[in-house]
Structure formats: structure tokens, C-alpha cells
Amino acid sequence: MENIIEINGLSKKFKDFELKNVSFNFKKGYIMGLIGPNGAGKSTLIRCLMDLMQIDNGEIKLFGTTHSENTKEIKQRIGFVYDDSHFYEDLTLEKNKRIIAPFYRDWDEKAFKAYTVKFDLPMKKKVKHLSKGMKMKFAIAISLSHHPELVILDEPTSGLDPVFRRELLDILLEIIQDENKSIFFSTHITTDLEQIADYITFINNGELIFSKEKDEIFKEYRLVKGPRDLCKNIESLEPVGVRKTDVGFEALVTNLEKADSHLLQQLYIERPSLEDIMYYTVRGVSL
Numbered sequence: 001m002e003n004i005i006e007i008n009g010l011s012k013k014f015k016d017f018e019l020k021n022v023s024f025n026f027k028k029g030y031i032m033g034l035i036g037p038n039g040a041g042k043s044t045l046i047r048c049l050m051d052l053m054q055i056d057n058g059e060i061k062l063f064g065t066t067h068s069e070n071t072k073e074i075k076q077r078i079g080f081v082y083d084d085s086h087f088y089e090d091l092t093l094e095k096n097k098r099i100i101a102p103f104y105r106d107w108d109e110k111a112f113k114a115y116t117v118k119f120d121l122p123m124k125k126k127v128k129h130l131s132k133g134m135k136m137k138f139a140i141a142i143s144l145s146h147h148p149e150l151v152i153l154d155e156p157t158s159g160l161d162p163v164f165r166r167e168l169l170d171i172l173l174e175i176i177q178d179e180n181k182s183i184f185f186s187t188h189i190t191t192d193l194e195q196i197a198d199y200i201t202f203i204n205n206g207e208l209i210f211s212k213e214k215d216e217i218f219k220e221y222r223l224v225k226g227p228r229d230l231c232k233n234i235e236s237l238e239p240v241g242v243r244k245t246d247v248g249f250e251a252l253v254t255n256l257e258k259a260d261s262h263l264l265q266q267l268y269i270e271r272p273s274l275e276d277i278m279y280y281t282v283r284g285v286s287l
């Protein structure tokens with residue numbers, strides 16, 4: 001199947017941070033979630049994807065081509081939502097839309113109007129007078145109104161109330177019904193991804209931890225709980241992360257099949273959430 005995003009050996013260095021040799025692919029027709037703790041490099045990765053930042057090493061291909069070959073064409077085919085507002089704050093939504101729409105070959109005024117009604121957007125208000133959530137809704141309406149093949153959203157659900165957050169997830173699911181469309185979005189709300197994502201890419205401290213199909217991740221990881229005296233036995237399984245409590249321990253493991261049956265009988269075994277996977281990976285064993 002066709003890759004819509006191909007990232008090979010991507011590196012980007014700042015004074016105090018480095019995105020290190022990140023490589024992954026993303027197939028057309030799916031939703032991929034990008035997760036990682038604060039400062040992991042999610043926005044940096046997305047900015048590199050959008051060519052808003054020069055990369056130091058590696059290659060990024062979108063729709064099989066690079067920004068240096070075809071940046072205008074690539075940007076026509078992407079609907080992008082930034083993590084902060086990039087609109088003209090002193091202009092109304094209507095005026096902002098009039099400035100932005102002509103850049104897009106496939107701008108669909110009817111679709112945009114439908115979103116303004118659906119999201120209850122106050123088109124006569126200035127951007128600076130909107131709440132954070134309203135700005136996000138406006139950004140989402142703009143990004144979806146030129147029928148993009150790839151939608152890239154940086155933290156789209158931040159600042160949204162739970163009602164609209166659910167509506168947005170439904171809108172994303174609706175978009176993906178068209179198998180030629182793909183969605184790539186970063187979020188801290190991992191439960192959203194558990195609901196709608198097909199693939200998860202996890203970065204921590206600028207490094208790729210994994211980029212995998214969601215179902216595969218949930219097959220691979222297990223959260224085990226047990227009494228403290230068994231903690232040593234778990235350590236021999238080289239867990240991803242361990243947390244000791246007053247009465248016992250909790251650990252995230254990927255190779256439970258190596259544990260002997262006697263040990264298994266004494267453990268309580270659960271399927272972890274994405275949040276558990278993130279938490280224990282970042283925490284590690286030594287903390």
C-alpha cells in the first residue's frame with residue numbers, strides 16, 4: 001500500500017534538544033496519532049513535515065515527493081492545523097477566510113459554510129476576541145475546506161470542551177471513510193487515539209520509541225501487578241518500566257511469555273492503556 005508519509009533518518013538539532021534519526025512510514029487511508037511527553041519533539045517533527053523548519057539530516061517524503069521538489073503541490077494536498085493560532089488577530093474570521101481561501105485550488109466555499117454552521121463560528125468577530133477553542137474550530141474548518149488528502153493536526157483537541165472533542169473525533173472518522181484520505185495528529189489525550197487511531201507513533205526525548213499499528217502495540221505490552229517480593233523476578237524480564245508501591249509493584253513488560261508459570265499465577269495481568277505505555281516508558285526502571 002502507498003505511503004503518504006516517509007521519514008528517513010530525520011535529525012534536527014537545537015541548542016538544548018535534538019530530534020535524533022527518526023524514521024517511520026505512514027500508509028494512505030488511515031489515522032496515525034503522534035504521542036510523547038511535553039518537549040518530546042512532536043511539534044518539531046510536525047514543523048519539519050510541513051517544511052516550516054529546515055532539517056539537519058535525513059529525508060521527508062509526502063505523497064512520494066519532497067518539499068524541495070514540489071512544496072506548492074504538497075501544501076495544496078494537506079490540511080494543516082497549527083498548535084497555536086496563526087491567523088490575523090485584528091481581522092474578523094470572514095476576512096481571514098477571504099485571505100486564506102484563494103491560496104487553495106480546491107477551496108470549497110459550500111463545505112466551509114457548512115462547517116461554520118456546524119461549529120457555530122462567529123464569522124463577524126475578530127480572531128483576537130475568540131476563545132482558544134473557537135480559534136481551534138476555525139482552524140479546523142479552514143483546514144478541511146479544501147478537501148485535503150492528508151490532514152495534519154498539532155494538538156487539535158487542546159482547549160476543546162469534551163462535547164466538541166467528541167464531535168471532532170467523529171468528523172475525523174467521517175473524513176477517513178474516504179480511503180484516499182489520511183490523518184496524522186499529535187495529542188496528549190491518548191484515550192482519543194485509543195478510540196480512533198490505526199497507528200501510533202511515540203517519541204520521547206527526540207527519539208522514536210515505536211511507530212506501529214495500534215492493535216500490535218496492545219498485543220505486545222502487558223501491565224503486571226504483584227506483591228513486592230516478586231519484584232526481583234519481574235526485573236529479570238527486563239521490564240520497560242517499574243513502579244513500586246507500599247504493598248507491591250506495577251510493571252510494564254513486553255515479554256511476559258518468558259516468565260515461568262509459577263510466577264504468572266501470582267501476578268495480576270492487564271492490558272495497559274496508551275497512557276500506561278507512555279508513563280512507564282518515560283519513567284523507566286531506575287526511577
Ligand SMILES: Nc1ncnc2c1ncn2[C@@H]1O[C@H](COP(=O)(O)OP(=O)(O)OP(=O)(O)O)[C@@H](O)[C@H]1O
Nearest residue numbers: 014015016017036037038039040041042043044045
Ligand atoms: N525554534 C526552537 N529553537 C530552540 N529550541 C526549540 C525550538 N523549537 C522547539 N525547541 C525545543 O525543542 C524541544 C521539543 O519541543 P516541541 O515543541 O517539539 O515538543 P512537543 O513534544 O511538541 O511538546 P509539547 O507536548 O509540550 O507541546 C523543547 O525542548 C523546545 O524547547
